[in-house]
Amino acid sequence: MRLISVALACLGPLLLVACSKPEASPASPSPAAVEAPADAAEPAEAPGGEVPATTRTGILSEQDFAALHELTTAEAPPLRGVEVDLAGGKAYLSLPEGASAPRPAVLVIHEWWGLNDHIRHWADRLAADGYAALAVDLYDGKVATERDEALELMKGVDDARARAVLDAGHRFLAEDPRVAAKRRGVVGWCFGGGWSLQHAIAQPDLDAAVVYYGQLSTDPKELAKIEAPLMGVFGNQDAGIPPASVDAFAAAMKEAGQPLELHRYDAPHAFANPSSGRYNPEAAEDAWGHARAFFAEHLRGS
Numbered sequence: 673m674r675l676i677s678v679a680l681a682c683l684g685p686l687l688l689v690a691c692s693k694p695e696a697s698p699a700s701p702s703p704a705a706v707e708a709p710a711d712a713a714e715p716a717e718a719p720g721g722e723v724p725a726t727t728r729t730g731i732l733s734e735q736d737f738a739a740l741h742e743l744t745t746a747e748a749p750p751l752r753g754v755e756v757d758l759a760g761g762k763a764y765l766s767l768p769e770g771a772s773a774p775r776p777a778v779l780v781i782h783e784w785w786g787l788n789d790h791i792r793h794w795a796d797r798l799a800a801d802g803y804a805a806l807a808v809d810l811y812d813g814k815v816a817t818e819r820d821e822a823l824e825l826m827k828g829v830d831d832a833r834a835r836a837v838l839d840a841g842h843r844f845l846a847e848d849p850r851v852a853a854k855r856r857g858v859v860g861w862c863f864g865g866g867w868s869l870q871h872a873i874a875q876p877d878l879d880a881a882v883v884y885y886g887q888l889s890t891d892p893k894e895l896a897k898i899e900a901p902l903m904g905v906f907g908n909q910d911a912g913i914p915p916a917s918v919d920a921f922a923a924a925m926k927e928a929g930q931p932l933e934l935h936r937y938d939a940p941h942a943f944a945n946p947s948s949g950r951y952n953p954e955a956a957e958d959a960w961g962h963a964r965a966f967f968a969e970h971l972r973g974s
């Protein structure tokens with residue numbers, strides 16, 4: 673693996689690939705939506721002229737997209753946080769040991785397996801770095817252990833409900849007396865990476881956002897709403913979020929006048945996921961080092 677330096681350049685069309693939500697609009701896609709490239713073959717129409725929702729998988733079939741994911745067989749380390757109530761569901765809160773409020777805070781968004789112990793451990797890692805970390809649950813208590821199950825859970829996410837959970841988590845980090853954060857960030861992987869970007873677009877008082885190979889927007893008007901500094905991590909061997917998608921996103925950010933810190937690796941999809949069987953230690957550690965420095969600069973002022 674080698675780290676590839678990146679310039680913000682417009683090099684190609686956007687190829688957004690994930691699993692579809694038919695109601696999502698191209699201008700403001702949900703993190704689970706699909707946009708096929710212009711030269712992709714049109715899906716066959718069902719009787720009555722309607723396109724079956726199951727065929728709307730962009731340049732990848734659902735089976736091929738699912739194949740990009742592999743659940744690790746390793747157990748997560750022992751956990752040190754607590755479960756809290758959030759938006760009618762549950763979330764996982766991890767606090768720095770011995771620290772008092774106010775603390776800088778990070779909202780943690782799971783990838784397509786759901787809020788499992790590996791994601792909770794990631795919140796613990798952030799807490800060990802001095803942040804209050806809140807791992808939200810966009811699956812309302814469900815956790816997948818098989819690819820097909822994860823695919824169905826991801827496709828079944830209600831956008832309005834997901835946004836409500838993220839908004840509640842954002843408020844929690846500012847209002848809960850254990851945290852009382854003055855600065856707040858967000859991080860997510862894959863499915864969660866797409867929602868991390870959407871959260872940055874929706875929250876004008878967010879202070880930092882990190883997107884790990886999540887679905888991207890290329891609408892400069894939408895991206896212009898972002899007030900937080902943004903960092904992206906992507907794999908050049910990712911068939912789900914291919915390099916052309918990242919190039920187009922970078923170009924749209926530049927057109928919108930938005931700063932972007934971008935890190936790209938010779939690695940596949942999910943290479944840094946805390947739950948991934950495709951974990952690439954060298955790339956993942958380098959990316960996490962950049963994320964740590966990014967959060968330190970924008971959430972702690974150092």
